[in-house]
Amino acid sequence: MKLTKKIIIIDDHLLFCDGLKQIIEKTLPADVLCINNPLEALAIQLSDFHLVIVDMDMPQMKGLEFIQQARILFPKLSFLIISMHNNPSLIKRAKDSKVDGYLLKDETSEVVLKGIKTILEGGSYYSEKVLQLIKDEENIPLLTKREEEILRLIVHGKILKEIADELCISIETVKTHSKNIKTKLNIHNKADLMKYALDNLIP
Numbered sequence: 001m002k003l004t005k006k007i008i009i010i011d012d013h014l015l016f017c018d019g020l021k022q023i024i025e026k027t028l029p030a031d032v033l034c035i036n037n038p039l040e041a042l043a044i045q046l047s048d049f050h051l052v053i054v055d056m057d058m059p060q061m062k063g064l065e066f067i068q069q070a071r072i073l074f075p076k077l078s079f080l081i082i083s084m085h086n087n088p089s090l091i092k093r094a095k096d097s098k099v100d101g102y103l104l105k106d107e108t109s110e111v112v113l114k115g116i117k118t119i120l121e122g123g124s125y126y127s128e129k130v131l132q133l134i135k136d137e138e139n140i141p142l143l144t145k146r147e148e149e150i151l152r153l154i155v156h157g158k159i160l161k162e163i164a165d166e167l168c169i170s171i172e173t174v175k176t177h178s179k180n181i182k183t184k185l186n187i188h189n190k191a192d193l194m195k196y197a198l199d200n201l202i203p
Contacts, residue, residue: 006033020082046077052079081099087200101126103126115127151193
């Protein structure tokens with residue numbers, strides 16, 4: 001008799017949550033819990049679950065931010081992202097943060113189940129669609145954590161001194177990071193910086 005796995009789906013789209021829950025429980029020996037608010041999920045004992053399935057774009061908290069916070073509380077968790085977002089730089093950020101898998105929401109049920117089973121067995125799984133997106137953009141530049149923080153504050157309208165004060169660094173350091181961000185992304189105006197932050201779900 002196979003051991004029943006406990007899986008939690010964190011996604012604010014109720015129909016998707018319920019549909020995926022039915023597919024998993026019909027096919028695998030698994031009990032699935034759906035939670036539509038990532039903040040509520042952080043308040044429960046996530047270590048009881050064998051796999052956490054997460055959407056990337058939720059109004060209360062973005063998927064990668066949720067994963068970062070959940071890992072602090074529960075370091076051994078396994079995460080699978082299932083998202084409509086197919087932006088290569090966003091996927092690469094997820095991969096570089098060592099998320100166990102990434103699937104798109106238009107994958108077949110067979111691909112989704114294969115990804116879930118692979119991770120439950122201790123592996124990692126990025127679908128062919130996702131891997132092709134990354135391959136097509138192999139030289140995508142990634143921002144450092146500090147550069148992301150500064151970009152977020154720039155997009156929110158903070159001036160250099162305010163950013164320096166908030167991050168407890170010098171104005172010159174902020175200027176250097178700001179220059180590096182624009183060089184890496186080949187972006188030289190605030191409108192394009194805002195678009196990059198929006199496309200990459202930088203809150």
